[in-house]
Amino acid sequence: MDAFAEIPGKDELLNGYKQHPERDTLKVNSHLHTPYSFSAFERIEDIFEHAEKEEIKVLGINDFFVTDGYPEFFRLAHQYRIFPLFNIELIGLLEKEQHQQIRVNDPNNPGRTYFCGKGLRYPFALQRKNSEKLQQVRIASQQQVVEMIEKLQAWLSEKKAPFSISYDEVKNALAKELVRERHIAKMLRVKLNESYHQEKERKKFLADLYAGRESKANPMNNAALEEELRGNLLKSGGIAFVPESPEAFLPVHDIIDIIIEAGGIPCYPVLLDDKNGNFTEFESDFQTLQRRLQELNVGMVELIPGRNDVTILKKFVKYFDDAGFVILFGTEHNTPVMIPLTLTTRGNTPLDQELQQISEAGCCLVAAHQYLIAKGYPGYISRDGKINVQEKENFVSLGRAVIDKFIIR
Numbered sequence: 001m002d003a004f005a006e007i008p009g010k011d012e013l014l015n016g017y018k019q020h021p022e023r024d025t026l027k028v029n030s031h032l033h034t035p036y037s038f039s040a041f042e043r044i045e046d047i048f049e050h051a052e053k054e055e056i057k058v059l060g061i062n063d064f065f066v067t068d069g070y071p072e073f074f075r076l077a078h079q080y081r082i083f084p085l086f087n088i089e090l091i092g093l094l095e096k097e098q099h100q101q102i103r104v105n106d107p108n109n110p111g112r113t114y115f116c117g118k119g120l121r122y123p124f125a126l127q128r129k130n131s132e133k134l135q136q137v138r139i140a141s142q143q144q145v146v147e148m149i150e151k152l153q154a155w156l157s158e159k160k161a162p163f164s165i166s167y168d169e170v171k172n173a174l175a176k177e178l179v180r181e182r183h184i185a186k187m188l189r190v191k192l193n194e195s196y197h198q199e200k201e202r203k204k205f206l207a208d209l210y211a212g213r214e215s216k217a218n219p220m221n222n223a224a225l226e227e228e229l230r231g232n233l234l235k236s237g238g239i240a241f242v243p244e245s246p247e248a249f250l251p252v253h254d255i256i257d258i259i260i261e262a263g264g265i266p267c268y269p270v271l272l273d274d275k276n277g278n279f280t281e282f283e284s285d286f287q288t289l290q291r292r293l294q295e296l297n298v299g300m301v302e303l304i305p306g307r308n309d310v311t312i313l314k315k316f317v318k319y320f321d322d323a324g325f326v327i328l329f330g331t332e333h334n335t336p337v338m339i340p341l342t343l344t345t346r347g348n349t350p351l352d353q354e355l356q357q358i359s360e361a362g363c364c365l366v367a368a369h370q371y372l373i374a375k376g377y378p379g380y381i382s383r384d385g386k387i388n389v390q391e392k393e394n395f396v397s398l399g400r401a402v403i404d405k406f407i408i409r
Contacts, residue, residue, distance in 0.1 A: 017401035030060035031330020037063040060085035067124040103280035119366040121263030140248035152240035185230035223336035302328040364399030
C-alpha cells in the first residue's frame, strides 16, 4: 500500500520545488504521544485542533511500544492538511553502559535507554521474529502495571478507601491500548475527586495514603495532584511500586533492527541538561556521545527543547549539525500538563530562526524518507543500516516538496 499515492513522482515534485525554493519556515513538532500510550490530549483530534490554531504543519505521532494510533492519525492528517510523521518510542538497554553504571537518557537508571524510530512504514508491519520481540515487551509492561494496580488496591483496602481500582477499569476508561503509570495516577485522582468533595477530608485521606506525609499539591490543579500521586505511590519507594521485568527491555541493537525492518530511521532522544545544569554521563561530553552513537550507526537525534537551557541547546545543536546529524524537536505531551505545541526552550523562550530551520529540515528529511519507502524506493537508511549522509540535503529538499504537496493539495 502506498500511503502517499496521491503525491506525484520525485522528479515532478523536485522540479516544482526548485521553481519556488524560498518559502517561510514551517512550524513543526516531531514527537507527540497520543492516548494510545499516555497524553495530555484526551483525543487524537484534539492534537490536530491545537496544531491548526498554532499553524503547525507537521506532526509526529510517537507512542510507546505501539502504532495502533497510526490509522486515525493519518486520517486526521488528511482532514486537517497537516503532514504526519509515523514514529515509535521503545525502552531498551545499553548493556555496556549498564555494567559501567553510566546513565544514558534516563537520569535514574544506568544503561536504560529511551529510543525512537522515525518515519516508519505505514501501514506498520514486522516479520514474525521482531513482531514477537515487540509483543514480549508490551506483555511485560502490562504485567508490571497489573501488579502495580493490585498492590495499590490492597493499600486502598487497608486504608478503607470508599472506592476501588482495577486494571480493566483503568484501561476501559482512560487507555486506548497500553495502561501506564500515569493512567493509574489519573484514575486515582478522578476517584479521589468523586469521593471527597471537602478539601479537608481529601487532604486527611491523602496524608493517610502517603503514610503520614501531607499532600503539597494544589487541590485545584489536577495535573499536579496526579504527579504527586504517581511520585508518592507508584515510583521507587512507593507502596505500589513494582520494578520492571528484564523482559520489558530489549538490547538497543534489537530495537534498532526492529526500527529498520519497520522502514524507519533509528533516532536517539537526547535528555541534555536538567534544570540544575546537570547531564547524564553518556551525554556530558558531546564528542564522546557522537562517537558512541556512530558506533551504533545512529545519525539522528531528537530533543525536547522545553526542558533545556537555550544556550546549552544551541551549543549542542551546532555541534551535532556540524557533525552531519539529522536533528528533530518535539514536545512529547506525555504528562497531564497541557502546554502549547509550538516549540520553545526552558522558560518558554522561543526557538530562534536557525533552530526553527534545523527543526524543519529534520522533519523534511523524515517526510522524504517516508515518501520514498512508501513508493518502494530506498530511504535515508538502508536495510543493512547504511545511512545515506551524502544525500542529506537532497532528502531535505524532497521532503519539503512532499510536505507542500500534502498540505496544499
